[in-house]
Structures are given as structure tokens and as C-alpha cells.
Amino acid sequence: MFEKLSIFAAFLAILMPFTQSKAEQLNLQEVAPGVFVHQGIHAMPNRQNHGEIANIGFIVGEQCVAVIDTGGSPAQGRALDAAITEKTKVPVCYVINTHVHPDHLYGNSAFKRAGVSFIGHRKLAQAMAVRAPYYLEKAGRDLGLGLKQEDFIAPDRTVDSTLELDLGGRKLTLTAHGPAHTDNDLTVFDDKTRTLWLSDLLFIGHLPVIDGSLTGWLRELSKLTKIDAKLAIPGHGPVSSEWPKAAEAETRYLEMLRSEIRAYIKQGKTMEQAMAEVGQSARGDWQLFDDFHKRNIATSFAELEWED
Amino acid sequence: MKKDLNISAFCLMIAGLLFANITLAAGDEDAAWNNVLKKQFFGDRSIDESGATIELTAPYRAEDPALVPVSVTAKLPQTTSNYIKTITLIIDNNPVPFAAAFHFTPESGKADIATRLRFNAYTNIRAIAETNDGKLSMVKSFVKASGGCSAPIGADLDAAMARMGKMKFKLDGDKIALNQPNQTQLLVSHPSISGMQMDQISRMVKPAHFVNQVKVSFNGKPVLSAETDIALSTDPNFRFYFVPDKAGELKAEVKDNQGKEFSYTQAVTP
Structure with missing residues (x-):
């Protein structure tokens, strides 16, 4: 009995700091006039960070605020909402979900209210529907979050190719991409500051994760790198003022995967062999390499074996 | 307070x-x-767990839960008097635990099978072999679904849908070796989706659509047949053996649960 109690006390001790940190403010940076970013951390989503690992933020116009990704938990979404209220009196009109991954949209429920429109790629609702049952189970098991289907909020406006949003004296251009990081990636371009918000089409430091299409991602990157942007905001990693240079490491990694896996397939080698051997020399260049590299190989192998 | x-x-x-x-x-x-x-x-049949008949290889951590390579290796050769008839794969904690049952003949040469499966949870996978004398034996392996943003869904379902029914065989090398087991791989393009009932999110209801039967023959003689279910990855993939006695044609016939049928033949030469 005593042993059980002390285990229990230990749990409470572990949990207390996190419950208290909820009340803390979200750390935000104004990276360009009216462009605010909270930089996430390079970590796997877990019970300690509650999945709050991605870069999220907002852009302020004269009439409207557009939120770009809402965070890894409802609590982080509420913290973002509170931070917006502190920075500006302009109301939130739009929530832009850049793709289906939970670290970017579990804060959605914090913004569900009259006057807020949710915007996503034309395939976002389908991706939510297919993945929600599994993601919800995982939120309980791995993140300690008790979420429900209602916490995913499907877009009420979808982007087929591009969509312009007028925030009042400030125009945002949203672009829906072909399968790349996922099959439902959106990027946002702010005309006023020439800021390109790439979300997870750009990883800096954190190993890129392929959950859409390797060749598709390289194709989208070749278009995105032609954009004359002053500032690039990745989904994971620091904001960069060097575009397209900021995409070089990611492009190099994806190109390496493509050429090495193509060679394995040509030689008749198996997915298992590729997963064990391909691209190990890139380990030192990236964080979370051991968490995502093999999965990238599996996904890419299954894609590339249909090329010929 | x-x-x-x-x-x-x-x-x-x-x-x-x-x-x-x-x-x-x-x-x-x-x-x-x-x-x-x-x-x-x-039922009540007894199942030997000594591991004398087959070996199961599955990763402890499912790197991509949508594409987990799993293989079963036979510990005895296929002979006319003594052979493995069926290998059944069960994933205990998946929504549909039955993954596949593969049927072999003495002509299979080796009752080895490798495929790619979906894992929805932390779970045991078990392979149960039935030999021609009706005896059952089982091996199992524990698999942890990985963390991060992974989901046991194909990454690009529309691409798989666009090429649905496309197939190919990949041989180990360009030529077959006669009268001995040759490894070959069958690739089938199919989205293999479990259906969506989440209309409260997306107002979308899509029925399940997956491959449920696979037959492979060589010059008309059965090599491998299988009943399969939703645990098969998008674009199902099978690696197995056959014993050619001369040049001929490998043929695959595949059906899905919506009644669609696909077939493909490929000539092979020694």
C-alpha cells in the first residue's frame, strides 16, 4: 500500500510543473512587422511536452488576424489565443491549418467560435477523417491528452490551388501543394513583408519527415525556392532570413534518399535492406534522425518502386 | 484555492x-x-509453440506503422509427403486481427512469405503454420507502433487509386534457375483503405476497399494463394518462392472486397 502511495506521489511530483506551466505565456517572436512566431522544440511528441513541438503563430492585419497552426494541444491553442489578445485588439478571423499532423492542429478547439473561419487544403478533411481514430488513441496513450473527434475541426473553406485572404491592408496568398510532406500541405505568403510561411515543407535541424511523397516534395521545393522571399518560416526549426538557402540541407537529404533508394530498387534489394543501410552517413546532420529516418526510407521505397 | x-x-x-x-x-x-x-x-485444436516449424521476423518498433515489413521463414523444405499448407497471420490488437492466410503446395519449394502490414496499436503479431498432417504451430513477436505523426494509412492514397490494379513480378535476378526454389516478389497497386465513418468531422462516408484474395500460378499450376484483409499495406507486396521446371508464365489474379478483379502475367526464362 505504502509503495503504491509513493509511486502515486512521484507521479504527482512529475506532473505538477507541467500543469503549472499551462498558465505560463507562450514565447513569441515578432520576426517581421505583424508576423509572430512561437518556435517549437526538436523533440518527439510525448507526455512531457504534450505534443507542443511545432512552430505556430499568427499574422496581424488592420481588420483581421490569421492564425497559422494552432499547436500540439488544446492548452497550447488557448495560450496562443491569449497571446494574440495581449498583442493586438484586432480579432482572429481565420485559422489556417497547414496540414493534418497533430502537433500543428490540436489547438484548433481553442479558436472554435463565431467569426472564425477554418481554412485548409482540399484534402485536409479527408486526411482528418482517415487518421482521427488512430491519432485520438495515440493522444491518450502517448501524450496524456484526452481528445475527442470534435477537437479536429474540418475546414469550412478549402484551398484548391490558391486563395487570397485580405486581413485589411495586408494580403495573404495561400497555396495548396501536391503530395509532399503530407498530401494536404498549405503554404502562406505575406505580401507586405515577403514572408513565406512553409510550415512542414521546410524542416531546419529536425529531420524532414516524409508522410506524402518524396518525389512530390522535391518537385514542390523546386517551385518554392523560386519565390523571392525575405523570410522563411519552417514548421520545425529557427526562422531564416536566407531563402532559398534555408532549404538546401533538406533538399540534399531528400535527393540523397531518392538516388540511393532508386539504386536499391534497381539492384533488386528489399525494403528491409534499404531501411537498415540507406543514408546512415547523414545521421550527424540532423536531430531525431533515429526516430524518423527508417520510416522515411520505408515510405519512399514504397513510392519509388512504382516509378518504372 | x-x-x-x-x-x-x-x-x-x-x-x-x-x-x-x-x-x-x-x-x-x-x-x-x-x-x-x-x-x-x-477452435479447441492444440497449437505447438516450440518454434520448430517456422520463424517470424517483425521489427520491435514499427518505424512506419502503415508499412511494417514482416516475414515468415519455413524451417522445413516443402516435399510431397511433408509440407506447410497454410500460414495465418494474426495481429491481436488491430481493429481486424486477421491479416492474411497464405496457402502453399509442395511445388512452392519453400513456404516462406514476406509482406508489409499495418499496425494500429502495441500488439503481438502471430504466425500460425498448419502442416499437411493437420498439426498447428505458432510463433509470435511484439510490435510497438512508432510515435510522431505516423498513422497506419498510406501516404499518397490517390496515387495508389490512380494506378489500381497495376501489378508486377520482380525476380531475384533476370533469369530463373530450373528445378529449385526461386524467390519472386509480387507488387499489387491498390489503395487498401479501411473506410471512413467520421462524418462528424468531414461529412464523408467512404466504404472500405481492400484486396481480399490473391492467387499466383506458374504455367497454370498454383504456387501461392491467399485470403487477405485490411491489415495489408497500401500497394500490397508479397515475396515468396516457386519452383520452375521450364520457361513459362507467372500469373497473378487479385480480387478486392468490392468485386473488382485484376490479373497479370509475366513470362520468365531460364
Whole structure:
């Protein structure tokens, strides 16, 4: 009995700091006039960070605020909402979900209210529907979050190719991409500051994760790198003022995967062999390499074996 | 004070959840098998667990839960008097535990099978072999679904849908070796989706659509046949053996649960 109690006390001790940190403010940076970013951390989503690992933020116009990704938990979404209220009196009109991954949209429920429109790629609702049952189970098991289907909020406006949003004296251009990081990636371009918000089409430091299409991602990157942007905001990693240079490491990694896996397939080698051997020399260049590299190989192998 | 109470209540709740999870983790991983699945699939038949007939290779961590390579290797050669008839794969904690049943003949040469499966949970996978004398033997392996943003869904379902029914065989080398087991791989393009009933999110209802039957023959003689279910990855993939006695044609016939049929033949030469 005593042993059980002390285990229990230990749990409470572990949990207390996190419950208290909820009340803390979200750390935000104004990276360009009216462009605010909270930089996430390079970590796997877990019970300690509650999945709050991605870069999220907002852009302020004269009439409207557009939120770009809402965070890894409802609590982080509420913290973002509170931070917006502190920075500006302009109301939130739009929530832009850049793709289906939970670290970017579990804060959605914090913004569900009259006057807020949710915007996503034309395939976002389908991706939510297919993945929600599994993601919800995982939120309980791995993140300690008790979420429900209602916490995913499907877009009420979808982007087929591009969509312009007028925030009042400030125009945002949203672009829906072909399968790349996922099959439902959106990027946002702010005309006023020439800021390109790439979300997870750009990883800096954190190993890129392929959950859409390797060749598709390289194709989208070749278009995105032609954009004359002053500032690039990745989904994971620091904001960069060097575009397209900021995409070089990611492009190099994806190109390496493509050429090495193509060679394995040509030689008749198996997915298992590729997963064990391909691209190990890139380990030192990236964080979370051991968490995502093999999965990238599996996904890419299954894609590339249909090329010929 | 009220706030403190709320925080304590929250902690108690979370601690409760943690306890529940730990109990589950430390509890009986074989519960679903022992209580339900064994009886459902094999009735009261006795199952040998000495590991003398087959070996199962599955990764402890499913790097991509949508594409987990799993293989079964036979420990005895296929002869006319003594051979493995069927290998059944069961994933205990998947929504549909039955993954596939593969049927072999003495002409299969070796009753080895490798495929790619979906894992929805932390679970045992088990391979149960039935030999031609009717005896059953089982091996199992524990697989943890990986963390991060992974889901046991294909990455690009529309691409698979666009090429649905496309197939190819890949041989180990360009030419076949006569009168001995040759390894070959069958690739089938199919989205293999489990259906969507989440209309409260997306107002979308899509029926399940997956491959449920595969037959491979060489010059008209059966090499491998299988009943399969939704645990097969998008674009199902099978690696197995056949014993050619001369040049000829490998043929694959595939059906899905919506009644669509696909077939493909490929000439092979020594």
C-alpha cells in the first residue's frame, strides 16, 4: 500500500510543473512587422511536452488576424489565443491549418467560435477523417491528452490551388501543394513583408519527415525556392532570413534518399535492406534522425518502386 | 484555492490514466488471443509453440506503422509427403486481427512469405503454420507502433487509386534457375483503405476497399494463394518462392472486397 502511495506521489511530483506551466505565456517572436512566431522544440511528441513541438503563430492585419497552426494541444491553442489578445485588439478571423499532423492542429478547439473561419487544403478533411481514430488513441496513450473527434475541426473553406485572404491592408496568398510532406500541405505568403510561411515543407535541424511523397516534395521545393522571399518560416526549426538557402540541407537529404533508394530498387534489394543501410552517413546532420529516418526510407521505397 | 483543487483533481485524473496504461502494459499481452482469437480461428485444436516449424521476423518498433515489413521463414523444405499448407497471420490488437492466410503446395519449394502490414496499436503479431498432417504451430513477436505523426494509412492514397490494379513480378535476378526454389516478389497497386465513418468531422462516408484474395500460378499450376484483409499495406507486396521446371508464365489474379478483379502475367526464362 505504502509503495503504491509513493509511486502515486512521484507521479504527482512529475506532473505538477507541467500543469503549472499551462498558465505560463507562450514565447513569441515578432520576426517581421505583424508576423509572430512561437518556435517549437526538436523533440518527439510525448507526455512531457504534450505534443507542443511545432512552430505556430499568427499574422496581424488592420481588420483581421490569421492564425497559422494552432499547436500540439488544446492548452497550447488557448495560450496562443491569449497571446494574440495581449498583442493586438484586432480579432482572429481565420485559422489556417497547414496540414493534418497533430502537433500543428490540436489547438484548433481553442479558436472554435463565431467569426472564425477554418481554412485548409482540399484534402485536409479527408486526411482528418482517415487518421482521427488512430491519432485520438495515440493522444491518450502517448501524450496524456484526452481528445475527442470534435477537437479536429474540418475546414469550412478549402484551398484548391490558391486563395487570397485580405486581413485589411495586408494580403495573404495561400497555396495548396501536391503530395509532399503530407498530401494536404498549405503554404502562406505575406505580401507586405515577403514572408513565406512553409510550415512542414521546410524542416531546419529536425529531420524532414516524409508522410506524402518524396518525389512530390522535391518537385514542390523546386517551385518554392523560386519565390523571392525575405523570410522563411519552417514548421520545425529557427526562422531564416536566407531563402532559398534555408532549404538546401533538406533538399540534399531528400535527393540523397531518392538516388540511393532508386539504386536499391534497381539492384533488386528489399525494403528491409534499404531501411537498415540507406543514408546512415547523414545521421550527424540532423536531430531525431533515429526516430524518423527508417520510416522515411520505408515510405519512399514504397513510392519509388512504382516509378518504372 | 479553488484553482489548486482543480489542479489536484487534474493530476489525480492523469495519474489514474497513467496507472491504467501501466496496468495494461504490464498486463497480459496475450489476453485477446487467449480469450477470443484462438478459439475464433482455431477452435479447441492444440497449437505447438516450440518454434520448430517456422520463424517470424517483425521489427520491435514499427518505424512506419502503415508499412511494417514482416516475414515468415519455413524451417522445413516443402516435399510431397511433408509440407506447410497454410500460414495465418494474426495481429491481436488491430481493429481486424486477421491479416492474411497464405496457402502453399509442395511445388512452392519453400513456404516462406514476406509482406508489409499495418499496425494500429502495441500488439503481438502471430504466425500460425498448419502442416499437411493437420498439426498447428505458432510463433509470435511484439510490435510497438512508432510515435510522431505516423498513422497506419498510406501516404499518397490517390496515387495508389490512380494506378489500381497495376501489378508486377520482380525476380531475384533476370533469369530463373530450373528445378529449385526461386524467390519472386509480387507488387499489387491498390489503395487498401479501411473506410471512413467520421462524418462528424468531414461529412464523408467512404466504404472500405481492400484486396481480399490473391492467387499466383506458374504455367497454370498454383504456387501461392491467399485470403487477405485490411491489415495489408497500401500497394500490397508479397515475396515468396516457386519452383520452375521450364520457361513459362507467372500469373497473378487479385480480387478486392468490392468485386473488382485484376490479373497479370509475366513470362520468365531460364
